[in-house]
Amino acid sequence: MLEVEQKFAISDKNDLLHQLDHIGARRGDCLKQQDHYFAHPIRNFAETDEAIRIRCNGSNNRITYKGPKLSTISKVRQEIELEFESGQRAFEQLAEMLEILGFQPLKAVKKVRTPFSYSHGQHTFEITIDEVEELGTFAEIELMAEESELTNAEEAIIELARSLGLSNPIRHSYLGMLLENEP
Numbered sequence: 468m469l470e471v472e473q474k475f476a477i478s479d480k481n482d483l484l485h486q487l488d489h490i491g492a493r494r495g496d497c498l499k500q501q502d503h504y505f506a507h508p509i510r511n512f513a514e515t516d517e518a519i520r521i522r523c524n525g526s527n528n529r530i531t532y533k534g535p536k537l538s539t540i541s542k543v544r545q546e547i548e549l550e551f552e553s554g555q556r557a558f559e560q561l562a563e564m565l566e567i568l569g570f571q572p573l574k575a576v577k578k579v580r581t582p583f584s585y586s587h588g589q590h591t592f593e594i595t596i597d598e599v600e601e602l603g604t605f606a607e608i609e610l611m612a613e614e615s616e617l618t619n620a621e622e623a624i625i626e627l628a629r630s631l632g633l634s635n636p637i638r639h640s641y642l643g644m645l646l647e648n649e650p
Contacts, residue, residue: 469537470546471620472609473628473636480596480604486631487583492594495582498525502576503562504642508569518642519570523558530561541621542638576600576641590623599641601648606633 477483487494501523512518516535521528527550534545551557566572576599583594593609608628612620628634639647 468546468611469543469614469617470533470609471612471617471624472542472607473624473633474542474605474607474638475628475633475636477596477604477606477633480598483596483606483631483633487585487594490585490587490630492583492585495584497579497581500524500576500578500580502578502642504573504576505565505570506573508571518640519565520642521558521561521565523555526553526555528553528558528561536638537617541624541636542640543617543621574642574645576645578641585627587627588623590620592624592627594627597641602641602644605637605641606631608633 502520503522504518504520506512507517507519510517518533519531520533521530529548529550531546531548537543537545551561562572578597578599580598581596583596585592585594590610593607595607595609597605597607599605608624610620610624628636637644
């Protein structure tokens with residue numbers, strides 16, 4: 468399965484919340500997320516367009532590998548995500564283990580994420596509103612799809628974004644945007 472995603476900067480969070488309510492999107496609980504990204508010891512992830520991160524999602528923890536982007540319209544990439552023991556101690560231990568193995572910490576991305584689920588036709592969209600420290604407020608629309616369904620998934624995301632008044636998708640990750648803003 469591939470992750471198909473579009474991200475948008477938003478200036479009026481309340482307007483988007485109203486739009487999501489209007490279409491019947493189901494709101495989940497807000498979560499504080501902390502993502503720690505790491506540089507590979509011998510591969511330049513900036514050149515290969517890959518990422519490895521550990522995420523503290525409330526008290527739940529996950530490690531994620533993101534493969535290179537496969538499309539130019541949306542962010543399409545392989546994503547492998549695994550849960551590991553919950554709690555801050557386990558999060559810190561995994562970060563320490565990665566560093567011992569030669570991975571270098573890059574940057575932490577801290578955000579408050581408000582998730583929504585919206586089913587339309589054959590698709591169930593994951594929509595999030597992210598309030599990202601140092602960057603602002605963004606909306607993401609995501610679908611998981613088989614490679615043979617990519618065009619259909621991208622078209623469905625574009626159509627939903629348009630209906631929500633979202634335009635000008637951003638292909639950069641939050642990490643990329645934060646690194647670009649560094650002096």
